[in-house]
Amino acid sequence: MNYAERFFRQSEYWYNDGLRKANIRDLSGAVSSLKRSLQYNRSNIAARNLLGLVYYGRGEVVEALVEWIISKNLKSYENIANYYIKKVQESQNELERINQAIHKYNQCLVYARQHGEDLAIIQLKKVIQAHPTFIKAHQLLALLYIETEQYSKARQLLRRAYKMDITNPITLAYMHELSQMHKQKVSQLKEKKEETVTYALGNETIIQPVSASLKDNAAVLTIVNIIIGIVLGAAVVWFLISPTVIQKKAQETNDTIVELSEEIAARDTQINVLKEELENFRSTDEEAQNAIVSSQGTQESYETVMRVKELYDAGETSNADMTELLLQVNPETLGEKGKAIYDEVAGELFPLMCQRYYENAQEKMDAEDYAGAVSDLEKVIQMDAEYQEGNAQLLLEEAKQKVGETE
Secondary structure, rough: HHHHHHHHHHHHHHHHHHHHHHOOOOHHHHHHHHHHHHHOOOOOHHHHHHHHHHHHHHOHHHHHHHHHHHHHHHHOOOOOOHHHHHHHOHHHHHHHHHHHHHHHHHHHHHHHHHOOOHHHHHHHHHHHOOOOOHHHHHHHHHHHHHHHOOOHHHHHHHHHHHHHHHOHHHHHHHHHHHEEEEHHHHHHHHHHHEEEEEEEEEEEEEEEEEOOOHHHOOOHHHHHHHHHHHHHHHHHHHHHHHHHHHOOOOOOHHHHHHHHHHHHHHHHHHHHHHHHHHHHHHHHHHHHHHHHHHHHHHHHHHHHHHHHHHHHHHHOOHHHHHHHHHOOOHHHHHOOOHHHHHHHHHEEEEHHHHHHHHHHHHHHHHHHOOHHHHHHHHHEEEEEEEEHHHHHHHHHHHHHHHHHOOO
8 A cells, every 4th residue: 555545544443533523523533533534535435524523513604714725626527515615605794793793702802901801801702692603702701700709600501512512621621620610619618508507496596606605515505406396396296287187188199099099091002102212212321321331431531631741840749650640541532732742741751751661671581571562562552653663563572472462
C-alpha cells in the first residue's frame, strides 16, 4: 500500500469517527476528528461538508459557510454543499437575525471585560432567544451568572449547552467548577449549622448560638424534645384521628375489593403490552447506554488531564505519579482544548520518564528481574512506541520471552 492510499484510508477513518460522534451530540469530538480527516485529505468533500454541519449545529454559522464554500470550490457539481449554502442564503431574515446575534455577543464580551455584567446578561438573553443553538453565548452567560452568584441559572444554562455538545471542554470546565463551589457551600452550611442549636419553647422554635454549657446539655435537650413530641402525637391520635381512621378503613376496604377485581381483569392485557414494549426498549436502551458510557469516559479523561495540569503547575507531585495518572487517559476522547493541555503536559513528562523507565528496565534485565522490566518497558511503549529507534520494543519482546510470553 503506497502513502497516498494510507492517507486516504486514514482520512475516511477519521471521517467515520466524526460521523459517529456527531450522531451522539459529541460535537467538539466530531470537530476534532473531522479536522484530522482533512489533514490527511483536504479534498475529502464528505468530511468538509459534515464539518460545516457540525459548526452550524453549534451555532457557528460563519465557520459553517466557510467550509461549504471551500467544498463548493473543490467540487462545483453534484455537491450537497450547494444545497446548504442555498438554504442559508434563502433565509435572509434568519441570516440577518443570526448576524445581529453574533454582533451582540461580541459586544457582550466587551461589556464583560469592562465589568458590565448586568448589561452583558441582558444582551446575552436576547442573543440566546434569537440564536438558541449558539453554544458560546450559553457559556458566556453561564460564566456571568457564576460571577454574580446566580448558580441555579448558570447550572440550567450549562445543562442546555451540555445537551447540545456533550464533550465541549469549556462547558465541562464550568460544570466542574460549579460542582466544586456547591461542595464548598454545603461544607460551609454544615459548619454553620453545628455552631447553632434549635429547641422548642411552647409553640415557638428557638435558634441560638451554642454556648459552652449548652453544648454539654445538647443531648439532654434533644431527648426531652423527642419525648414531648411523642406524647403530643399520641394524644392527637387518640382523641382526634382514631375514630375517623377506623371508619375510613372500612370504606377503603370495600373500595379496594372492587378496584382489585377490575385490576385483575386488566392485568393480563397489560402484561402482554408491556412485554412487547420491553423488547422495543431493550434495543434502543443499549445504544443510549453506550453513548452515556462514552460521554462519561470522555468527562473522566478530561478531569484527569485537568488534575494532572494542576499538579504539574503546583510542582509538588513527582513526575512518576503524574505520569501514572496521564497514562490512564485516552487522548482520542478529549476535545480540542483538553487535547492541547494533554499534549503540553505529556510533552514535558513523557521524554523524561521514558528515559528513566528505559534505564530501570535495562538494570532489571541485568538483575534477571524480567517481570519488572516488562512493566517498565510497557509504560515506555505506551508513551513512545518508537523510543530509542525501536530498541525499547526489541528489549520488551526479549523480556517477555524470558517470562514465558513467547507469542
